[in-house]
Amino acid sequence: MTERLYIYDTTLRDGQQTQGVQFSAAEKVEIALMLDQLGVDYIEGGWPGANPTDSEFFATAPATRATMTAFGMTKRSGRSAENDEVLAAVMNAGTSSVCLVGKTHPFHVREALGITLDENLENIRASIAHLVASGREALFDAEHFFDGYADDSAYAVACLRAALDAGARWIVLCDTNGGTLPGRVGQVTRAVIAAGIPGDHLGIHCHDDTGNAVACTLAAVDAGARQIQGTLNGLGERCGNASLTTLLPTLVLKKPYASTLEIGLTRDALAGLTRISRRLDEILNRAPSRAAPYAGTSAFAHKAGLHASAILKNPATYEHIDPGVVGNERIIPMSNQAGQSNLRARLAEAGIAVERDDPALSRILDLVKMREEAGYAYDGAQASFELLALTELGRMQHFFDVDRYRVTIERRKNAAGRRISVSEAVVVVQIGGQRMLSVSESIGPDGDDLGPVNALWRALAKDLGPYQTAISDMHLTDFRVRITGAGVEATTRVNIESADHQGHRWSTVGVSPNIVDASFEALVEAIRWKLIRDKVTPA
Numbered sequence: 001m002t003e004r005l006y007i008y009d010t011t012l013r014d015g016q017q018t019q020g021v022q023f024s025a026a027e028k029v030e031i032a033l034m035l036d037q038l039g040v041d042y043i044e045g046g047w048p049g050a051n052p053t054d055s056e057f058f059a060t061a062p063a064t065r066a067t068m069t070a071f072g073m074t075k076r077s078g079r080s081a082e083n084d085e086v087l088a089a090v091m092n093a094g095t096s097s098v099c100l101v102g103k104t105h106p107f108h109v110r111e112a113l114g115i116t117l118d119e120n121l122e123n124i125r126a127s128i129a130h131l132v133a134s135g136r137e138a139l140f141d142a143e144h145f146f147d148g149y150a151d152d153s154a155y156a157v158a159c160l161r162a163a164l165d166a167g168a169r170w171i172v173l174c175d176t177n178g179g180t181l182p183g184r185v186g187q188v189t190r191a192v193i194a195a196g197i198p199g200d201h202l203g204i205h206c207h208d209d210t211g212n213a214v215a216c217t218l219a220a221v222d223a224g225a226r227q228i229q230g231t232l233n234g235l236g237e238r239c240g241n242a243s244l245t246t247l248l249p250t251l252v253l254k255k256p257y258a259s260t261l262e263i264g265l266t267r268d269a270l271a272g273l274t275r276i277s278r279r280l281d282e283i284l285n286r287a288p289s290r291a292a293p294y295a296g297t298s299a300f301a302h303k304a305g306l307h308a309s310a311i312l313k314n315p316a317t318y319e320h321i322d323p324g325v326v327g328n329e330r331i332i333p334m335s336n337q338a339g340q341s342n343l344r345a346r347l348a349e350a351g352i353a354v355e356r357d358d359p360a361l362s363r364i365l366d367l368v369k370m371r372e373e374a375g376y377a378y379d380g381a382q383a384s385f386e387l388l389a390l391t392e393l394g395r396m397q398h399f400f401d402v403d404r405y406r407v408t409i410e411r412r413k414n415a416a417g418r419r420i421s422v423s424e425a426v427v428v429v430q431i432g433g434q435r436m437l438s439v440s441e442s443i444g445p446d447g448d449d450l451g452p453v454n455a456l457w458r459a460l461a462k463d464l465g466p467y468q469t470a471i472s473d474m475h476l477t478d479f480r481v482r483i484t485g486a487g488v489e490a491t492t493r494v495n496i497e498s499a500d501h502q503g504h505r506w507s508t509v510g511v512s513p514n515i516v517d518a519s520f521e522a523l524v525e526a527i528r529w530k531l532i533r534d535k536v537t538p539a
């Protein structure tokens with residue numbers, strides 16, 4: 001018989017506690033709709049009353065199939081739940097479900113709240129009873145539960161019991177400081193169930209401070225907890241929360257969960273996982289994590305020659321699942337670890353047909369290895385690799401030549417008298433016998449300098465004559481610089497990631513002792529790749 005496991009997402013609340021993350025209300029709406037598509041059961045939208053964004057979000061929250069939940073804390077001592085203004089703001093959001101965090105560790109009751117243990121129990125009871133009396137589904141987040149249990153298990157469980165007896169639907173065991181290991185989470189969860197808190201009322205909320213949040217969550221599920229809390233891409237306070245991007249496919253696809261637990265997530269929805277994960281990164285203006293399980297850009301990248309050779313015979317040789325199941329894709333990158341199998345697969349993927357015995361194959365392989373020795377890295381620069389291969393195969397189209405470029409950096413006062421630096425770039429290109437000169441500065445909308453690479457990009461993209469339409473939907477999404485080698489041998493590698501409105505993302509690489517020169521090479525390659533991908537006819 002299968003048991004129901006409920007998924008509770010807290011990206012919009014705990015995820016917003018990530019350093020550097022600040023969602024707007026509109027972004028929260030977009031994320032809530034993505035979570036709903038995915039099939040989570042609860043969406044914790046934030047803390048109404050705590051800040052204007054969260055209040056605005058609840059005022060305009062979208063209709064969702066998932067239960068929208070407001071978050072807050074148990075009432076303060078010395079006032080009734082009805083008269084606690086923080087709790088009132090949470091209730092006023094009007095959600096059918098409300099989650100309140102409360103203390104369960106005597107140390108925190110005494111130190112952080114400065115009240116007696118009995119007062120805290122009463123605050124929990126009265127707050128939950130107030131939610132239930134007003135017809136809300138009540139959840140109790142038992143803060144620092146595992147630390148509290150280690151200190152005084154009877155008191156920690158008494159806090160859970162106070163919430164359960166007052167009518168809480170869910171009691172959520174929180175590893176707030178994230179220091180508990182999976183074995184201990186499993187052991188304590190079992191003990192809590194044995195103490196009379198039923199597993200189908202028990203949730204788990206883990207932080208990733210030891211890198212074990214997902215494992216701890218699974219340990220609690222193994223022990224009988226039937227609600228898991230987590231966030232998209234593992235966002236959350238400090239090191240983050242248990243990542244639902246990892247947990248959801250694990251629960252749907254892996255034994256024993258797939259056959260013993262029912263969750264509200266279909267296989268179709270799971271195929272949207274990578275897209276949703278990447279969209280969140282875009283909202284946060286972050287490059288997607290390479291190593292993230294399932295949705296990472298390297299999750300199905302097969303770099304080593306031996307792996308690639310076997311993958312081509314049967315992907316199951318080096319993949320634990322089919323990448324398409326989570327909407328991700330297989331990548332066979334080129335690098336100095338590659339053999340001919342990587343090369344042929346990579347070329348085929350790029351739509352470049354080459355006969356098995358074409359002598360260009362070993363020339364390309366040698367060239368890749370030689371250039372990697374000189375500082376290039378092609379495993380993260382697929383587009384540059386394709387250009388290199390096309391050139392070596394004699395199939396590279398000729399779009400334009402760069403005659404010269406120049407960048408100057410000037411430190412000067414702006415109109416307001418503030419000292420700013422301004423970069424100016426001049427680029428001269430030859431297109432179909434015509435010479436074109438473009439000049440651009442790098443001043444952003446707020447008057448600040450965006451740097452010499454930005455000035456170069458603007459100058460290059462300003463007027464490419466017959467190619468202007470093709471590159472007009474192109475923009476740069478990431479820029480990474482790495483110094484390779486040391487001392488006088490040091491050189492700079494620049495990786496540029498570009499995207500267009502058709503949803504393509506591509507990476508190029510440039511190498512030079514001079515950072516601007518390396519950047520320029522990567523920029524020019526990004527444009528050339530776009531022209532090829534869009535099948536633009538050379539002028």
Ligand SMILES: CC(=O)SCCNC(=O)CCNC(=O)[C@H](O)C(C)(C)COP(=O)(O)OP(=O)(O)OC[C@H]1O[C@@H](n2cnc3c(N)ncnc32)[C@H](O)[C@@H]1OP(=O)(O)O
Binds near residue numbers: 050073076101113
């Ligand atoms: C483990 C977690 O992640 S829980 C989620 C935590 N999230 C947040 O804190 C983000 C949103 N928080 C906020 O915007 C603010 O902290 C507010 C609006 C909630 C409260 O702001 P303030 O009234 O200025 O209080 P402040 O933040 O300084 O301190 C928290 C107060 O809540 C009390 N408190 C903390 N936890 C609880 C609790 N579970 N029950 C009752 N009171 C609590 C503290 O003792 C402290 O009270 P004090 O001011 O009398 O010392």
Ligand SMILES: CC(=O)C(=O)O
Binds near residue numbers: 014101176177
């Ligand atoms: C409630 C919560 O976020 C925590 O205890 O970590």
